[in-house]
Amino acid sequence: MRKKLFIKTWGCQMNVYDSARMADVLAPLGYDRTEDQTQADLIVLNTCHIREKASEKLFSELGRLRAVQKARETQGVKVMIVVAGCVAQAAGEEISRRAPYVGLVVGPQAYHHLPEMLARAEQGRGACVLDTDFPAESKFDFLPQEQANQKGISAFLAIQEGCDRFCSYCVVPYTRGLEYSRPLAAIVDEARVLVDGGAREITLLGQNVNAYHDETSGKRLADVIEKLAALDGLLRIRYTTSHPLDMDDALIAAHRDIPKLMPFLHLPVQSGSDKILAAMNRKHKADDYRRVVEKLKIAQPKLALSSDFIVGFPDETEADFEATLQIVRDVTYAQAFSFKYSRRAGTPAAVMPTQVPEEIKEERLARLQALLRQQQTDFNKACVGQTMSVLVENPSRHEGFMFGRSAYMQAVRLKGDAAMVGTEHTVTITRGDPNSLTAA
Ligand code: 5AD
Numbered sequence: 410m411r412k413k414l415f416i417k418t419w420g421c422q423m424n425v426y427d428s429a430r431m432a433d434v435l436a437p438l439g440y441d442r443t444e445d446q447t448q449a450d451l452i453v454l455n456t457c458h459i460r461e462k463a464s465e466k467l468f469s470e471l472g473r474l475r476a477v478q479k480a481r482e483t484q485g486v487k488v489m490i491v492v493a494g495c496v497a498q499a500a501g502e503e504i505s506r507r508a509p510y511v512g513l514v515v516g517p518q519a520y521h522h523l524p525e526m527l528a529r530a531e532q533g534r535g536a537c538v539l540d541t542d543f544p545a546e547s548k549f550d551f552l553p554q555e556q557a558n559q560k561g562i563s564a565f566l567a568i569q570e571g572c573d574r575f576c577s578y579c580v581v582p583y584t585r586g587l588e589y590s591r592p593l594a595a596i597v598d599e600a601r602v603l604v605d606g607g608a609r610e611i612t613l614l615g616q617n618v619n620a621y622h623d624e625t626s627g628k629r630l631a632d633v634i635e636k637l638a639a640l641d642g643l644l645r646i647r648y649t650t651s652h653p654l655d656m657d658d659a660l661i662a663a664h665r666d667i668p669k670l671m672p673f674l675h676l677p678v679q680s681g682s683d684k685i686l687a688a689m690n691r692k693h694k695a696d697d698y699r700r701v702v703e704k705l706k707i708a709q710p711k712l713a714l715s716s717d718f719i720v721g722f723p724d725e726t727e728a729d730f731e732a733t734l735q736i737v738r739d740v741t742y743a744q745a746f747s748f749k750y751s752r753r754a755g756t757p758a759a760v761m762p763t764q765v766p767e768e769i770k771e772e773r774l775a776r777l778q779a780l781l782r783q784q785q786t787d788f789n790k791a792c793v794g795q796t797m798s799v800l801v802e803n804p805s806r807h808e809g810f811m812f813g814r815s816a817y818m819q820a821v822r823l824k825g826d827a828a829m830v831g832t833e834h835t836v837t838i839t840r841g842d843p844n845s846l847t848a849a
């Protein structure tokens with residue numbers, strides 16, 4: 410009999426990709442995905458460790474799930490709870506101690522071990538099975554070729570994982586390990602599978618995706634994009650997330666030369682203050698970032714940008730914060746994410762002496778977000794009257810309308826029917842709201 414698998418995913422797009430891949434690994438064992446956790450035989454929590462709040466969510470969710478597990482027990486069903494992802498990697502022991510009803514804790518590098526570990530956990534009579542080592546082999550060589558769990562028009566493809574940059578605030582090098590790039594041939598094969606399965610847009614993923622380098626062939630991200638652009642049926646290519654110093658000339662040129670590469674780039678700057686950028690170990694100054702953006706805009710005048718920002722990093726003064734507001738005003742963003750600095754145990758910034766009080770972080774975040782929201786609204790309003798290409802993804806909630814995305818990832822509502830799914834349509838924008846566009 411088929412069994413039911415419920416996966417809850419927090420965090421970045423890499424986690425969304427990993428969740429689909431875990432479902433692919435578990436399918437041959439008889440598991441189909443369900444959206445209803447109360448019916449699940451196997452529950453996987455795919456966690457994020459990037460900020461405090463993200464990790465706290467795991468423990469409150471586990472408390473709730475314990476009740477679900479107990480209720481099912483009275484019906485004679487044994488529910489297996491698995492904690493995966495970056496909290497599993499960083500705090501595996503703590504999870505098995507604080508939540509002994511968790512059967513299995515698995516770090517992001519070990520998802521290909523899931524079948525074998527599940528078998529051990531099922532025989533384990535209650536003892537939690539832990540796998541958070543960084544295995545010598547790459548999971549990518551062992552995950553199934555089939556991509557049964559990515560059925561949408563827009564698909565993710567992980568090409569690189571981990572990071573060697575060691576920004577002083579960031580847990581990624583510890584949770585995802587050092588940088589690893591997949592061989593180009595394997596990426597092209599996976600892209601083909603995705604396109605054959607209906608994908609029309611592929612977002613190439615990596616914690617530092619533009620650091621991609623194939624060890625054997627020396628190929629870089631621009632080469633990956635060029636190869637994928639040659640695939641019939643694939644309409645759009647994106648990549649995320651990038652470090653400004655890894656924006657090499659070939660990649661910048663790809664924005665000029667490859668029409669399938671969308672003119673929208675997530676290029677985090679984090680702060681506009683050189684003092685804070687140095688303390689963050691970003692290894693570039695604010696003007697270096699401005700120069701990269703300038704080069705990109707010369708290569709692709711239609712380019713729009715997105716970024717991540719951290720406010721209240723240790724020792725950030727009002728003047729440093731003002732420099733962040735200034736770089737936002739100078740660059741202008743179509744969209745952005747901003748966060749209060751969160752102390753992460755084991756990272757260098759966590760023990761920096763001049764931590765910024767919570768009230769000041771709150772206040773700066775509110776000011777930054779007001780500016781970013783204004784820029785996003787202005788960007789969307791400026792689209793009114795323009796004609797643009799929309800990739801249609803699915804029906805909208807409103808009868809007779811479809812939902813799609815612009816080149817800039819804006820949600821666009823347009824008239825139409827299900828026959829349009831997976832195709833690009835040129836429309837004229839009639840309305841620009843802060844979070845979406847409407848077409849005639
Ligand atoms: N505190 C706050 N934000 C963080 N980020 C990463 N680490 C932290 C932290 N300790 C943000 C960065 C990064 C995004 C994914 O999360 O802005 O680009």
Ligand code: SF4
Nearest residue numbers: 420421457458459495
């Ligand atoms: Fe969260 Fe970073 Fe892990 Fe993604 S890689 S899940 S953002 S901690």
